[in-house]
Amino acid sequence: MSSQALDLHDAHGHDGHSSHAHQFDDPVQQRDSATLGMWAFLATEVLFFGALFVMYSVFRYRYPVMWDMGSHMLDWKLGCLNTFILLFSSLTMALAVQSAQLGKTKRLNVCLILTIVLAFGFLVVKTFEYHHKYEESVIPGRYFQIPPHEIEIYEKKYGEVFHPPSKMEASAGSETVYDPMGPYGPGPVMHDGHPEMTTAKAPLEPVFTDDYRKLQLFFALYFAMTGLHGIHVIIGIFMIGTLVYLNQKGWFTKEYNTPVEMTGLYWHFVDIVWVFLYPLLYLMDRAHS
Amino acid sequence: MSSEALTYPIEPAKAASPGDNYLTNGFSLKSWLLTHDHKRIAILYLISISVFFVIGGLAASLVRLELITPEGDLLAHETYNKMFTVHGVVMVFFFLVPSIPAVLGNFLVPLMIGARDLAFPRINLLSWYVFIVGGLFTLVVALTGGIDTGWTFYTPYSSMFSNTYVAMAAVGVFITGFSSILTGLNFIVTIHKMRAPGLTWFRLPLFVWGQYATSLIMILGTPVLASTVALVAVERVFRIGVFDPALGGDPILFQHLFWFYSHPAVYIMILPAMGVISELISAFSRRPVFGYHFIALSSIAIAALSFLVWGHHLFVSGQSPYAGLVFSVLSFLVAVPSAIKTFNWTATLYKSSISWDTPMIYAMGFMGLFLIGGLTGLYLAAIAIDIHVTDTYFVVAHFHYIMVGGAVMGYLGGMHYWWPKISGRMYPEGWAKISAVLIFAGFNLTFFPQFIVGYWGMPRRYHTYAPEFQVLNVMSTAGASILGVAYAFPVFYFLWSLKYGEKAPANPWGATGLEWQVPSPPPTVNFEEVPVVTEEPYQYPLLEPERV
Numbered sequence: 001m002s003s004q005a006l007d008l009h010d011a012h013g014h015d016g017h018s019s020h021a022h023q024f025d026d027p028v029q030q031r032d033s034a035t036l037g038m039w040a041f042l043a044t045e046v047l048f049f050g051a052l053f054v055m056y057s058v059f060r061y062r063y064p065v066m067w068d069m070g071s072h073m074l075d076w077k078l079g080c081l082n083t084f085i086l087l088f089s090s091l092t093m094a095l096a097v098q099s100a101q102l103g104k105t106k107r108l109n110v111c112l113i114l115t116i117v118l119a120f121g122f123l124v125v126k127t128f129e130y131h132h133k134y135e136e137s138v139i140p141g142r143y144f145q146i147p148p149h150e151i152e153i154y155e156k157k158y159g160e161v162f163h164p165p166s167k168m169e170a171s172a173g174s175e176t177v178y179d180p181m182g183p184y185g186p187g188p189v190m191h192d193g194h195p196e197m198t199t200a201k202a203p204l205e206p207v208f209t210d211d212y213r214k215l216q217l218f219f220a221l222y223f224a225m226t227g228l229h230g231i232h233v234i235i236g237i238f239m240i241g242t243l244v245y246l247n248q249k250g251w252f253t254k255e256y257n258t259p260v261e262m263t264g265l266y267w268h269f270v271d272i273v274w275v276f277l278y279p280l281l282y283l284m285d286r287a288h289s
Numbered sequence: 290m291s292s293e294a295l296t297y298p299i300e301p302a303k304a305a306s307p308g309d310n311y312l313t314n315g316f317s318l319k320s321w322l323l324t325h326d327h328k329r330i331a332i333l334y335l336i337s338i339s340v341f342f343v344i345g346g347l348a349a350s351l352v353r354l355e356l357i358t359p360e361g362d363l364l365a366h367e368t369y370n371k372m373f374t375v376h377g378v379v380m381v382f383f384f385l386v387p388s389i390p391a392v393l394g395n396f397l398v399p400l401m402i403g404a405r406d407l408a409f410p411r412i413n414l415l416s417w418y419v420f421i422v423g424g425l426f427t428l429v430v431a432l433t434g435g436i437d438t439g440w441t442f443y444t445p446y447s448s449m450f451s452n453t454y455v456a457m458a459a460v461g462v463f464i465t466g467f468s469s470i471l472t473g474l475n476f477i478v479t480i481h482k483m484r485a486p487g488l489t490w491f492r493l494p495l496f497v498w499g500q501y502a503t504s505l506i507m508i509l510g511t512p513v514l515a516s517t518v519a520l521v522a523v524e525r526v527f528r529i530g531v532f533d534p535a536l537g538g539d540p541i542l543f544q545h546l547f548w549f550y551s552h553p554a555v556y557i558m559i560l561p562a563m564g565v566i567s568e569l570i571s572a573f574s575r576r577p578v579f580g581y582h583f584i585a586l587s588s589i590a591i592a593a594l595s596f597l598v599w600g601h602h603l604f605v606s607g608q609s610p611y612a613g614l615v616f617s618v619l620s621f622l623v624a625v626p627s628a629i630k631t632f633n634w635t636a637t638l639y640k641s642s643i644s645w646d647t648p649m650i651y652a653m654g655f656m657g658l659f660l661i662g663g664l665t666g667l668y669l670a671a672i673a674i675d676i677h678v679t680d681t682y683f684v685v686a687h688f689h690y691i692m693v694g695g696a697v698m699g700y701l702g703g704m705h706y707w708w709p710k711i712s713g714r715m716y717p718e719g720w721a722k723i724s725a726v727l728i729f730a731g732f733n734l735t736f737f738p739q740f741i742v743g744y745w746g747m748p749r750r751y752h753t754y755a756p757e758f759q760v761l762n763v764m765s766t767a768g769a770s771i772l773g774v775a776y777a778f779p780v781f782y783f784l785w786s787l788k789y790g791e792k793a794p795a796n797p798w799g800a801t802g803l804e805w806q807v808p809s810p811p812p813t814v815n816f817e818e819v820p821v822v823t824e825e826p827y828q829y830p831l832l833e834p835e836r837v
């Protein structure tokens with residue numbers, strides 16, 4: 001995207017009287033093209049995140065209780081704080097776009113910098129959350145662990161026993177537990193050594209009972225989704241930073257402010273993704289209580 | 290035809306004088322590697338995908354050589370697995386997907402719509418670099434030990450068990466996906482916003498319609514593949530189990546997501562080829578395309594349907610039989626827009642004056658091979674037959690008829706047709722005809738026996754087979770040898786023609802279309818003045834070809 005912004009500047013800087021790049025007839029065509037390009041790019045982004053949302057939905061449907069527990073283990077207050085930070089940054093970004101359209105470059109500058117500050121704020125909160133999970137070793141993979149008090153809360157809430165993986169007892173986090181080649185995973189459904197062929201008899205309930213690994217899946221998707229979102233926030237910071245730089249060089253006028261508008265579209269998209277991520281990841285356990 | 294139609298702006302283009310075309314606009318390496326000119330970027334793509342074609346072809350040759358005998362005597366089975374995987378990955382992601390869009394599309398879309406360049410020239414260059422970076426990853430994988438999962442990267446084998454460089458190959462495919470997305474995005478914006486005055490949607494060349502439909506698939510399908518292969522790499526490195534049943538994950542989910550892109554990807558390969566064929570059929574039968582609107586809209590219909598049929602790859606994977614039923618019916622539906630195209634091309638040919646230049650031989654070859662590939666696709670869409678032939682050579686033969694018999698024939702036909710425009714030189718017609726006929730013959734000899742041997746039950750992806758299949762396999766390998774030699778011809782005579790070929794006039798075929806109204810090769814700016822289009826497309830008979 002940043003290079004798209006560059007495209008739009010093609011002839012702007014070095015050619016005094018041309019306000020648009022050579023391939024366009026006029027500034028209007030250039031602006032229309034940039035807008036359509038950004039929307040098409042956002043369509044791509046929706047599908048990019050879409051795959052992860054599909055994975056989330058499939059496993060949430062399959063392992064609803066563990067999804068509940070996972071979302072209980074996330075700090076909804078910090079998530080809420082971050083939601084407000086991002087929503088507020090969307091406001092400052094919208095004001096930035098408006099300032100650019102009105103040609104108020106000073107106000108534009110302030111709004112852009114505010115947006116960057118808020119974006120950093122979001123990342124700082126996120127870092128705290130990640131760090132907390134790291135300290136508790138709630139990181140999917142070899143060293144994944146569940147804090148005992150979370151298991152207690154779970155067993156109290158559901159009156160059920162939390163199923164650890166077979167053989168995990170004292171050796172939580174040791175290599176053997178997570179060796180996928182090992183004998184612990186039940187693997188595909190087999191009867192008498194033959195794959196189950198008839199669909200009529202196929203069990204509707206998954207045969208998988210290991211809560212530990214289901215929960216690990218939740219956190220795998222949590223880190224994948226928020227991580228991808230976080231990368232988008234970082235890219236956004238670079239884009240807005242570029243705008244600040246260009247604005248100080250006096251690029252943006254009432255007539256020419258397409259890059260600000262495009263970055264605005266991108267930033268609102270980043271915001272909207274979070275608006276979906278927050279309830280799906282942090283508030284899921286509230287559905288029943 | 291309205292009276293206005295006669296005012297189609299056919300100015301006899303001025304002869305290209307040296308020094309004023311895109312090829313002579315700078316000779317330094319930098320002038321190529323940092324160019325923003327869509328025509329030069331097309332050449333960069335042409336060179337890079339040709340290299341990948343050779344790599345993929347060599348891997349295929351080893352596979353075919355191994356299969357001469359039923360025993361595994363040439364390659365160890367691990368090596369064999371790596372060879373067919375390299376062949377698949379390279380040919381699909383690094384040759385077929387970029388072939389027509391990134392080479393011919395890049396070169397022609399702006400010329401055909403009367404634009405000075407694509408909407409975002411820098412993004413266009415960026416997408417080539419992204420492609421190269423992704424390609425380098427894959428090359429490193431191929432050179433340092435290969436990958437043995439097949440091009441489909443099925444989990445959990447790929448994510449947990451394979452001892453080859455899966456993560457790096459996945460990263461390569463991930464990166465290359467963005468090149469495809471950026472190209473598609475550029476085409477969509479360009480076609481929407483940069484058409485010359487008077488060039489309405491239904492005056493667009495059908496090649497442009499094909500590119501447009503392809504671009505839609507590229508921007509909507511590719512990101513799903515990107516997310517999915519990225520997670521395969523993450524799963525492999527960090528041992529989280531989204532796709533691994535032993536860790537609570539779901540391998541079928543991987544197949545759903547993979548085919549959500551990879552079935553439409555087949556149309557990324559075939560739709561641009563169909564666009565090329567529409568141009569060729571019309572130009573060499575000197576007839577307006579019959580049913581223009583139907584062909585144009587059938588491209589969009591194919592693009593839309595392509596997203597609804599992925600489940601036909603999962604008939605035996607444990608997908609619900611009811612879902613299978615729906616996917617089967619939807620897959621049959623794809624035959625409708627495909628048949629619309631084929632019937633309309635045939636109607637265009639009917640009682641027309643056909644000239645048998647090389648591009649036309651490819652076009653005719655395409656129609657025959659696509660017909661067989663398409664009809665056997667109906668066999669595979671029928672669940673009962675599909676269960677019988679799943680993972681046999683029948684499937685291999687089917688998709689090679691579409692992807693090689695269709696997409697590669699279209700690509701080569703287009704390369705011959707527009708070579709005078711691209712290079713400013715005519716290729717040697719005699720050699721080109723010989724190679725076109727050899728390719729057609731070699732192709733059929735290679736892949737038709739595979740239908741039979743597959744129907745008899747020979748499974749794919751094994752380096753040994755039952756002795757009774759040997760005769761057909763020897764035939765197939767013989768055909769592959771012919772194909773290999775025939776594919777080498779164009780490389781040599783195209784290069785030869787750059788120096789010794791006759792100088793090409795602006796419009797050697799007497800064809801319609803804005804690209805033929807600029808000199809060959811085109812000037813860097815494409816059009817000195819923005820052309821104004823006042824006529825419907827394909828108004829043949831037009832000029833006699835101005836042969837030199």
Ligand SMILES: [Cu+2]
Pocket residue numbers: 551552555598599601602
């Ligand atoms: Cu398919």
